Amino acid sequence: MKNGNIIHVKNLTKTFGDFTAVDNISFQVGKGEVFGFLGANGAGKTTAMKMLIGISKPSSGEAQVAGFDVKSQAEKVKRSIGYMSQRFSLYNDLTIRENITFFGGIYGLKKSDIKTKSQNLIDELDLHDEADKLVGSLPLGWKQKVAFSVSLLHDPQIIFLDEPTGGVDPITRRKFWEMIYREAHKGKTIFVTTHYMDEAEYCDRVSIMVAGKIEALDTPKNLKEKYKVESMNQVFLKLARNIE
Amino acid sequence: MGISVKHISKSYDKVRALDDISFEVKPGELFGLIGPDGAGKTTLFRILTTLLIADKGEATVAGYDVVNDYKAIRNLVGYMPGRFSLYQDLTVEENLNFFATIFGTTIEENYDLIKDIYVQIEPFKNRRAGKLSGGMKQKLALSCALIHKPKVLFLDEPTTGVDPVSRKEFWEILKRLQQKDITILVSTPYMDEAALCDRIALMTGGQILQLSAPEAIIASFPKKIFKVRTAETYRLIQDLKVFTQTHSAYPFGEYMHFTSMESDFKAEDLIRYLKGKKHKNIEVLETEPTIEDSFMELSK
Known part of the structure; x- marks a missing residue:
């Protein structure tokens, strides 16, 4: 891939009737990068992300994700990425083991692979006592850890995380980020949305x-220097406050 | 016109949602329940708004008992549940009218109370509630909870999933409502919002970890905190975890927050350790704790 970038977005636009939800955005994400995709509610984040994961067709412009075109090769895009959202992640009335088997099947893994991967995942998260309990009965923080691991089952190159930590306690939230760092360290690319500015x-x-539109794109350090503020929260307030 | 909670417990099957909770909210106070999902915040709200009966204990709202005087309480309080629960098929104006009528009042009669909030959604008054954006739904729900001029306002996670800009605006609205003699009990999982309350209760697993003014909670933090940064964050996390002196080490924005088991611990001790681990651009500075530090220390 050119310049080691794994996501290429060029003039990507999505309109609904006369409303332009995503307005001509362009950016690249490097392999192994942890890329934060921020914006106020209604700014167009979810619409943009849906195009990148191949479930919504761009009105114009183009995007390549993991080397595949999101318009003409949407199915290949879906096989190369992992996706986890706060709203939907696992089936509450299946057990942890059943969820893993189900998603493994969806991702087209072989039965023998699913078995090994289930066991690895359960060992890694130390969930031996919970593996056969319904997911609905687990604390939210655990569900999210399992959901994250499930999104990695088919060894995707990029993981899309849509507000993965909403409502989770501060310790679990940090443990979750340690998992994110670990995967980035292994070379996975992380594309994440969040409302927590820390x-x-x-x-x-x-x-x-x-x-x-993308109003700003840089390292947190450079953004804070550019807007002469102490934290990303202040950068966000400065940029997003002037709209509506 | 405050709230009094005495030894309230509530269980669902085997789960203890609230475990012997007691606290008082003073009249006119802006009081925050701070805690993650599963802390018991919603159960407490449902007991105080008379929608659920506790297994044990007593509670009063504005002087009325939540069990015996439930009808009086329902007329006196405004409740904004965590899940959007207005009529999706009614328009903005119809929803507001409906709630006003239910409480035997009119929009005009109490318009001054909701004006600040309602003007922001008034341009969309003919739009169905189900078609509103998240921020607008939140403002409509608050308007509906206020339309009968309640004495006590219950807000269950009004800012969850809301972006930082809208969250900030929402808290500005709450501060203004407080000036109008409304007692407010609000819950949130965002620890940074705690500083905006007069007093807070930090909750987890159905219990109150600590209850005080936010600045008093911060002042009572038992240890020195250092913020630490090096060129390699991932390696820093791993190295701080295995450092023999570590009491706690958590990522905090661009820094790690570190506390030591030793009371006379110095920044130099940590710098020496990190140098030994070949870290570059090492920065170690003593810093002020936050509510989130306190919460993590208490729930450790």
């Missing part, structure tokens, strides 16, 4: 969307 500081680079 988490924005953990990213290698962040972009901030305002009204469909």
